[in-house]
Structures are given as structure tokens and as C-alpha cells.
Amino acid sequence: MRAKPDPVKPGQRSVWDFPRPAVAEPCDAHIRIEHRGIIVAETRNAICTFETSHPPSYYIPPADIAPGILRRAAGSSFCEWKGAASYWDVVIGDHVLPRVGWSYPNPSASFVMLRDHVAFYAGPFDSCTVDGETVIPQPGAFYGGWITSNYAGPFKGGPGSMGW
Numbered sequence: 001m002r003a004k005p006d007p008v009k010p011g012q013r014s015v016w017d018f019p020r021p022a023v024a025e026p027c028d029a030h031i032r033i034e035h036r037g038i039i040v041a042e043t044r045n046a047i048c049t050f051e052t053s054h055p056p057s058y059y060i061p062p063a064d065i066a067p068g069i070l071r072r073a074a075g076s077s078f079c080e081w082k083g084a085a086s087y088w089d090v091v092i093g094d095h096v097l098p099r100v101g102w103s104y105p106n107p108s109a110s111f112v113m114l115r116d117h118v119a120f121y122a123g124p125f126d127s128c129t130v131d132g133e134t135v136i137p138q139p140g141a142f143y144g145g146w147i148t149s150n151y152a153g154p155f156k157g158g159p160g161s162m163g164w
Contacts, residue, residue, distance in 0.1 A: 022051035055145035059117035
């Protein structure tokens with residue numbers, strides 16, 4: 001079952017025009033993550049992934065993530081296109097945000113540019129922005145896309161979207 005795409009407003013792209021399988025592309029948007037007064041990550045060198053029905057996910061190069069803030073977390077998952085994912089905790093002093101980041105240490109050939117870059121779930125942080133706009137986390141407990149006004153949905157992850 002496919003959802004009925006929302007109307008596309010001027011300046012927007014529909015996530016229903018994104019490809020399947022997913023693709024990765026360099027992105028020069030200004031990505032910034034803050035939590036507890038600390039800049040967790042800030043870059044204009046992210047890699048964006050685009051997949052039908054999903055808002056983009058932003059993979060940040062390690063050099064643009066605050067040093068010493070990541071701690072390897074237990075567990076893994078597998079993406080049919082990207083490969084095996086590893087998870088990361090963000091540690092700020094004695095405060096831990098568990099499994100809020102993920103990366104692909106050995107991605108598939110089509111996603112080699114993601115190697116060692118880290119994507120983050122937006123929800124747990126005090127602030128996640130794209131070009132200064134505060135993002136809305138993609139619905140659902142598993143997906144990590146960042147919704148901004150540049151994209152029209154509906155977005156996978158909400159109630160009734162399992163079969164999209």
C-alpha cells in the first residue's frame with residue numbers, strides 16, 4: 001500500500017519522488033546538533049541519504065563531531081542497501097544519550113562515502129537544525145530522518161505506514 005503524497009508547496013521536494021533503493025549524496029547544508037549547552041556536531045560536509053517516503057538522514061564526518069563525545073554502544077542492525085550499522089551513545093559529562101547515533105564502518109559499495117560518518121536521531125537532543133531551521137524527528141522508534149519545511153510527506157514511521 002502506498003500513501004497519497006501531500007501537496008508540494010513552492011520550494012519543497014516530495015519524499016515520494018526520492019528513489020528506492022536509497023542513495024547517498026554530499027550535502028552542504030549547515031547541520032548543527034546541540035545538547036546541554038554543548039555543540040555535539042556542526043558541519044557543512046554531511047552526506048545525505050534519500051529514500052522513498054523518508055525525510056533525509058544526515059551523516060556527519062568524524063572531524064565535525066565534538067571530540068570524546070561518542071561511545072560505542074551495544075548492538076547492531078542491518079540495512080539492505082547500506083550494510084551493517086553500529087550504534088553510538090553521546091556522553092556529556094555524566095549524562096548519557098544511549099544509542100542516539102549510528103554509522104556504517106564497512107558500508108556496501110554504493111554507500112562507501114558513508115564510511116565512519118555518524119547520523120543521529122534528532123529527538124533526544126535539545127536542538128538539531130538544518131540551515132538554522134529546527135528539525136522535527138521522523139516518526140517511529142526506528143527511523144532517523146530529519147523533517148524540515150523543504151520536504152513534503154507523508155513520512156514513513158507514523159501509524160499505518162508499516163507497509164509503505
